[in-house]
Amino acid sequence: MEFGFSEGQKKLMAEMREFCMNEIPEDYDPEYSGRFQEAETLEFWKQFHQKGVEKGWPTAGWPKKYGGMGLSAIEQAAIASEMSYWGARWGGIMAMSLVAPTILAAGTDEQREKWVPPIARGEITAFEAFTEPDAGSDEANVQLRAVPDGDEYVLNGQKTFISGGVKPDWLYTLCKTADVTPKHRGLSIFMVPGDAPGVSYRPLPTMGGSQQNEIFYDNVGVPKENLVGELNRGFYLAMTTFEFERAAGGGLGARRSMEKIMEYARQEKLNDKPLYKDPKARDMLARMAVHQHLGFLFGWYTAWHRSQREKLGPQHYNSGTLWARLWQEFDGEHMRRVFGMYTQLKQKSKYAKYHGRPGRTWEYMHAHHAAGSPEIRRVVIADRGLGLPRIPRQFNVQINEALRQG
Ligand SMILES: Cc1cc2nc3c(=O)[nH]c(=O)nc-3n(C[C@H](O)[C@H](O)[C@H](O)COP(=O)(O)OP(=O)(O)OC[C@H]3O[C@@H](n4cnc5c(N)ncnc54)[C@H](O)[C@@H]3O)c2cc1C
Known part of the structure; x- marks a missing residue:
C-alpha cells in the first residue's frame, strides 16, 4: 500500500505552511504557549482565524452552503496537520471542531443556518x-435540569472541568429533561448564551497546566428554539460530538516536537559527550520517534475514515486520540528516566532542562481525561469498534452486591 497526497493536497499544505510561517511570531513556542488559554493568546488566534477565513481554510471540509470549501475531511486534516506543526489553531476551535459538525450532522436546517456560518x-x-461532578465517564447521569416554562426552558445545575479559556458566546449544554429508565433517553442539548442571566463561571486550574471552568446555572431561561436536535435525544448528539472530538486527524505537531528534542540532544552535554550518545537517551529518542510515527499513521487513518463517513458511518475506534494520550504517558516516563530530578523543575527555573518540557510532559500525562479517559476510549473500541460483548448482567449484579456489602 502506498500512502501519499494528491498534487492539489500538496499545494494546499504548502500554502498553509507559508501562511503559518508568515503569521506566527518566530519566538512563539507551541509546546508551552499553545496549551495556555489567556485572553491575549485567544485574541491572537481569533485574528489568525479571521485571516484564514479569507482563504476558506478553517472550514475547508464543510459544505459551501455553510461557509466551507466543499473539500473532504482529508483536505481539512491536511490543513490541521500543517497547523499542528507550527502549533497554530483557529480562534473558535471548540465551536468549529465539535459544535458545528454535530449541528451539520444532526441539527435542523434552521439550526444550521443560525449557528454554522458564524462559527x-x-x-x-x-x-x-x-461534564458534571457526578457525570463524567457516566455521561448519562447528567443532573443539570431543564424544565419547560412557557416559551423557555429553565436550567439549574452545575458543569465542571469545561475547556475553552474565557467566557464563550455559547454554552453547548447537556441537560436532563426527563426522569426515565434508561436515563440516557432523558437528556437534551441546548445552546445557552454564555452571558445569560444566572450563568456564572469559576476558574479551575489543572495539573496539566490548563485552565478549566466550573459553570453554574441558576434559573437560566433559554428559548425553546435553542434546543439542538430532538428533545430527549441529547445523549446521542453528545456521542456524535465525541466522535468528532476523538477523531482528530493529521498529527504533524509531534514531528516538530521530535525535531526539537533531537536538536537539543545534539547540543546538550552529559559527561562531556552529546546527550544523544547516552544509551538511556538514545533509547528514549528512538521510542519517541516510533510513538510519533504511530501517531502520524493513526491520525491519517482517522482522517481517511472521516472522509468516508457517508459510506462507512461514524468512526467507532478513537484509536488515534487514545494513542496520543498513551504516548504522552510513555514519553513522560522516559523523560523522567533521562532527566531525573530535573523533571520537577518548571520552565521558568534557570536550572530547568530542555525548556522545562520534561516537567510539562510529566504534568500533562496526569491530565488526560479530556474528551473521555483512556479507559472509556478502550471500552468504546471494545464495544462499538470490535463488537465485543458487554459484561454479562449477572456479573454486574454480583459486583454491585459486593460493593454494597463494602
Ligand atoms: C483538561 C481537561 C479538559 C476537559 N474539557 C472538558 C470540556 O471541555 N467539556 C466537558 O464537558 N468536559 C471536559 N472535561 C471533563 C472530562 O470529559 C472528564 O474528566 C472525563 O469524562 C472523566 O470524567 P470524571 O473526571 O468525572 O472521572 P470519572 O468518570 O469519575 O472516572 C474516574 C476514573 O474511573 C475510570 N472509569 C470510570 N468508569 C469506568 C468504566 N466503566 N470502566 C473503566 N474505568 C472507568 C475513569 O477512566 C477514570 O480514570 C475535561 C477534563 C480535563 C482533565
Whole structure:
C-alpha cells in the first residue's frame, strides 16, 4: 500500500505552511504557549482565524452552503496537520471542531443556518458543557435540569472541568429533561448564551497546566428554539460530538516536537559527550520517534475514515486520540528516566532542562481525561469498534452486591 497526497493536497499544505510561517511570531513556542488559554493568546488566534477565513481554510471540509470549501475531511486534516506543526489553531476551535459538525450532522436546517456560518467565520465561540461532578465517564447521569416554562426552558445545575479559556458566546449544554429508565433517553442539548442571566463561571486550574471552568446555572431561561436536535435525544448528539472530538486527524505537531528534542540532544552535554550518545537517551529518542510515527499513521487513518463517513458511518475506534494520550504517558516516563530530578523543575527555573518540557510532559500525562479517559476510549473500541460483548448482567449484579456489602 502506498500512502501519499494528491498534487492539489500538496499545494494546499504548502500554502498553509507559508501562511503559518508568515503569521506566527518566530519566538512563539507551541509546546508551552499553545496549551495556555489567556485572553491575549485567544485574541491572537481569533485574528489568525479571521485571516484564514479569507482563504476558506478553517472550514475547508464543510459544505459551501455553510461557509466551507466543499473539500473532504482529508483536505481539512491536511490543513490541521500543517497547523499542528507550527502549533497554530483557529480562534473558535471548540465551536468549529465539535459544535458545528454535530449541528451539520444532526441539527435542523434552521439550526444550521443560525449557528454554522458564524462559527465558520470565527465570529462566535462555544464551550462543550457536558461534564458534571457526578457525570463524567457516566455521561448519562447528567443532573443539570431543564424544565419547560412557557416559551423557555429553565436550567439549574452545575458543569465542571469545561475547556475553552474565557467566557464563550455559547454554552453547548447537556441537560436532563426527563426522569426515565434508561436515563440516557432523558437528556437534551441546548445552546445557552454564555452571558445569560444566572450563568456564572469559576476558574479551575489543572495539573496539566490548563485552565478549566466550573459553570453554574441558576434559573437560566433559554428559548425553546435553542434546543439542538430532538428533545430527549441529547445523549446521542453528545456521542456524535465525541466522535468528532476523538477523531482528530493529521498529527504533524509531534514531528516538530521530535525535531526539537533531537536538536537539543545534539547540543546538550552529559559527561562531556552529546546527550544523544547516552544509551538511556538514545533509547528514549528512538521510542519517541516510533510513538510519533504511530501517531502520524493513526491520525491519517482517522482522517481517511472521516472522509468516508457517508459510506462507512461514524468512526467507532478513537484509536488515534487514545494513542496520543498513551504516548504522552510513555514519553513522560522516559523523560523522567533521562532527566531525573530535573523533571520537577518548571520552565521558568534557570536550572530547568530542555525548556522545562520534561516537567510539562510529566504534568500533562496526569491530565488526560479530556474528551473521555483512556479507559472509556478502550471500552468504546471494545464495544462499538470490535463488537465485543458487554459484561454479562449477572456479573454486574454480583459486583454491585459486593460493593454494597463494602
Ligand atoms: C483538561 C481537561 C479538559 C476537559 N474539557 C472538558 C470540556 O471541555 N467539556 C466537558 O464537558 N468536559 C471536559 N472535561 C471533563 C472530562 O470529559 C472528564 O474528566 C472525563 O469524562 C472523566 O470524567 P470524571 O473526571 O468525572 O472521572 P470519572 O468518570 O469519575 O472516572 C474516574 C476514573 O474511573 C475510570 N472509569 C470510570 N468508569 C469506568 C468504566 N466503566 N470502566 C473503566 N474505568 C472507568 C475513569 O477512566 C477514570 O480514570 C475535561 C477534563 C480535563 C482533565
